Amino acid sequence: MKRVIIAGMGPGSKSCITEEVKAAIDNAEIIIGSKRLIEEYPDKKTFYAVTADNIVSIIEQEEAQEYVVLMSGDTGFYSGTRKLADALEGKYEYRILPGISSVIYFAARIGKPWENAAFVSVHGKKQSYIPVVLQNEMTYFLTQGNVSQICKQLQSVGLSKAHVWIGENLSYENEKISSGEVSEFTEYESAGLTVMAVYNDYSHTFTITGIPDSYFIRSDVPMTKREIRASVISRMAVRKNSCVYDIGAGTGSVSVELALHAPYGTVYAVERTEEGCSLIARNAEKFGLNNIEIIHGNAADVIDNLPVPDEVFIGGSGGESEYIFDSILRKNPNVHVVATAVTLETLQDMISLMEKNNMSVLDIVQIAVTQIKKTGRYHMMSANNPVFIIEGRRMQ
Template sequence: FSLTGGENSPQKLCAQLCEHGLGQVQVYVGENLSYPEEKITSGTAEEISALDFPSLSVMMILNEDAQSFNSTVHGLADDLFQRSKVPMTKQEVRSVSMSKLQPKTTDIIYDIGAGTGSCSIELALLASQGKVWAFERNPVAVELLGKNKALFGVDNLEVIAGEALENIKAMPAPDCVFVGGSGGDLCEMLDVIYAKNSDCRVVINAITVETLAEVAAYYKEHPAYSLEIVNVFVARSKHLGSYNLMMAQNPVYVMTALKKED
């Protein structure tokens, strides 16, 4: 049940339902209730979205097939996310990365270089009682992040636009950090992160040997941490007539840094 107002008119809300594949749910709109010109209109969300209503109305939405979204495993299918040409951590690599990061339900988490937000969304679902900050400097990616946040309804995800190095300084100390892109400031960001929480769990993904070398050199200078490097190779099938051809994806280095036990 919704009390509409301002720019959030019944037709606009129904248009948003249509965008999320809910165009066939049943909707009732009440106008001018208790007045002589009282009117109640019923129809599907798709039908209501094409009509005009006073901004101040009431709306009842009935969905007989409503299901809550409960993520029981990490590694959601790529096609569940809204996508564009913005880089995205694919399902298989994402699953390995989440396994290495091991986020807890109440964790405070940074996703640095969040891209489309596929990892941010998964982290927010896993840390349902915690908080995720997604840092991204590409305006197109920031917009896409917002759309995916709305799509999955993850209120514990905060999107931060701009350079991550400057923005993380004012943030609460993280329990774990995922780095999908650093913009050339990786070592400085790690220094800031460990100054906030020396026990922070860190997973860094990279596709270049230069980033691999940079990470290896950093942790060689920080012997309090153990560094594990996994090179993930993934190939996906592609239909070629009546055959399946395996197409290789970019190999990804998944690097996990954990503080050594005393």
Template sequence: MKRILIFSGTTEGRQLADILDASGICADVCVATGYGHEVMTEGQYRNIYTGRLTEEEMKEFMQKGDYAAIVDATHPYAVVVSSNIRQASAQAGLPYYRLRRTLQSAGDDSDVIYVKSQQECVRALEQTSGNILLTTGSKELHCYCENETLRERLFVRVLPGTESIEICHKNGILGRQIIAMQGPFSEEMNLALLHQYQIRYMVTKESGASGGFSEKISAAKKAGVSVFVIENPEAENGEQKENLEEILQEIERLTGKHIRRKQMQVSLVGIGMGNTKLITEEAAERIKGADLLFGAKRLLDAVPAQWNVAAERLPYYLAKDILPCLDDAGEKSGKAIFHAVILFSGDTGFYSGAEKMMQALQGRENTEVSVCPGISSVSYLAARSGNSWQDAKIVSLHGTDQMERLIKKAGMREKVFVITSGVSDVREIGKRLIECGLKETTVTVGYALSYPAEQIKTLSPEECMQLTDEGLYTCLIQNQRISGEKKNSDPKFLTHGLPDDAFCRDKVPMTKEEVREAAICKMHLTPDAVVYDIGSGTGSIAVEMARLSDNLTVYAIERKQEAVALIEKNCTKYGLANVKVICGEAPGALTGLPVPTHAFIGGSNGSLKEILTDLYRKNPRMRVVVTAITLETVGAVSSILNEFPVEQEEIIQMSVSRAKKAGRYHLMQAENPVFILSFYFAGGTES
């Protein structure tokens, strides 16, 4: 497919190149300077060539390439360059299109003086006094520097490229007179510069919207500054003129490809914790190229103003506030491609609002969404404290009550990273760790990470309770007991199956190992189940279930005080914060407990019907498993179940025999047979 050759160096040229690239149309872009190359990013379908060309060199370039057309998108004041491009195109026999800039009126204000040329402007300024802000670039700077008195009054705003700075120095402009910045600039930025340098006169070209012309004029009016406007030298009559839409139509005709017109490019950008040193280069590039910046005020403040003085900054971070602004900006903008950046703290994929924002932006017409990741506070704290985090659990306390889940994980995991909402969360963590018998844990507390006030301390739970400084905290809880067990204990198995002698039992009855494992299998547990273990005994069933998932919660209900003490002892032995021991007799002891998803009934003390009635009232769709050792109990359960709607009902009998050594022989010794009854309640949803 034939290519399009664009001579650029302007905002309009960059916009055209971006549109063609997004539409899959190949283009070669010629820019005069290295800075022009720097701001014209590489694309999938375009190549960029840097350097000034003579008319003859332009013709040779055109003849070597397989081009469908030439587009002249150079600056409106680059009259000689445009003439050379036009002549070279004619000699190469290629269609030539001039992409013109739409001009803006400065009004009829008496403080706006139009002049035909730079020389006329110099003569007019020589009749004035006071500081001058020159915004016409570096190319014609020499015109203003020949008069030493005039040169000393100048403050020149030029592009921040090496070539521009060298021209300033060559013409005797001192460092204090140079303002090297990339425009266009907002009215506020222009106004600040006019005040900062006590400007009396501003010189500008008739540069149009993309050159920030109206913002210069409005700022000058507010500051009481007179403006000299150098008129656009391009002839108004007798010369071919095209706007962007007309040129796009011609390129469609020549290439046979449909071109996507206005586009909204939205970048979801993670900026880490706030220190600009931790913002990735990719994120910085997106921010610097944005037309509109969104984010919480704290995040907007973290982005240096000089990174992008032209972009409007809006302190919004919710989709309901951002989407209307995007629609409005897209309509008002004269740009073919509009860039918006939405800032997020930390990393976009880590407890971030970026996911919801992505969902809200999906399906929007002519909108492209990309994600730029950042550095999370967890990875930062891990690095600063010398820890890894690939083997840790991570909990966020933002917005929801996750404290219970956090304490469960802290009791069962060697490392848990915590994203907190402030110092009150850290104090509560210390308090809850102590209450759950986890005094041996240490808490590495990261305060104001990446900021000058950063502090990283390793504290005990008691010391956490004494913290007072408000601010942002990320913590690492390390359970030294779990760490020691990993070094000195057997490997963790993928299934439940602790031997009977792994439990403290004294004289309290305990469900035997094989029956225990079969009964737990019949429970059909889910990772976040809420389980009642009624008649818990030694807590062996509760302990084995709780060890399966730290998101699972078991309520061990037991009426005998000595058994309650054993359950607590066994839970402490295995560091289980997700077992809650309830001393009392069911069903009364069930009052006030969270709604269960599962129940295991190992003992009912004659209150089985009442217990089942209460369970059915709490959750008419729950899973229940009952164990029994007598036929009478099995008969009673079967009779009671006739009064409830149940499904997937199953009754099995287990007989287990164990080998006992008798001298050189092994004799099988039978355990008492046990019945396991399992079912789901099949009722409807409670009203």
């Protein structure tokens, strides 16, 4: 049987590969990998391929018995190893050999620990990184040379004084490491192979549940207020990779908090007004979120075209509640639904729909928020309308 070794090549230089990887390469009949990696071995028979399908195709067509597939960095850190291993499973014998990640190499070069750090890859992939930086003291980035773009966005959310380190061409002779404040690198032109670290000394001050209302860009479009929003978010308990609907998204305050809790998922903010959609987009940009998809239209007209939801928040249904329930339950019979109501009629409609669709009503609460406002030397109470929160799902 053909044997395949998937080898982590470290940050790039041959000097950084392990002895085990070096021995595997020496014994290989065929080497497969990216052009940058295979060009280091001109005396070997090499093939350029980076996708799992292309790599497996080469192995199928060649008669050699010993193959080494070169993976940049470490095989377990933002690597194509997992997909390749899945493609090889059951077809060929394979082993995975680790390498030194460029991030770990970089952490050593700048003398900063990484055991409690957060990691972000914006190298050819989509990820909301502002929330990660806001919530963590140290964040390491794998970039595609877009350091200036990242620093501009960090500066836009008030992190211009945060300290950054930038590592270019790590492990090579032209290695370069720079450091300074975020504001110093908003126009910086970096190499394509770039790792970046951000130190945010104020990470402990950021919260992602119950964000103050004043933080959002607003107009006359209705917004779910802080106290109600915090209760809704806690009940929804979205996972990091959840697919979530926010129906009747308004200004997007709930969408923003949901997206912060699901950085690897997607929030579909359904809003019928153009003004509301504009506000959602502006608030998403303000919080550095690219995992909010804005859907302009009536829920009944657009909901069938959305992917299968894990959780759904209904903040405003426009009289389309029955169709919304029919649609989401067809897609996911065990969907988790949280809804708000400000009238007894809407409350009754929501309860009836959940019961009609065999959903257990897990929780119904009424929240009445009263704010204290100072008028002259007196402190007056200003009551907001009571809000009902209804939570339900089908019990498995």
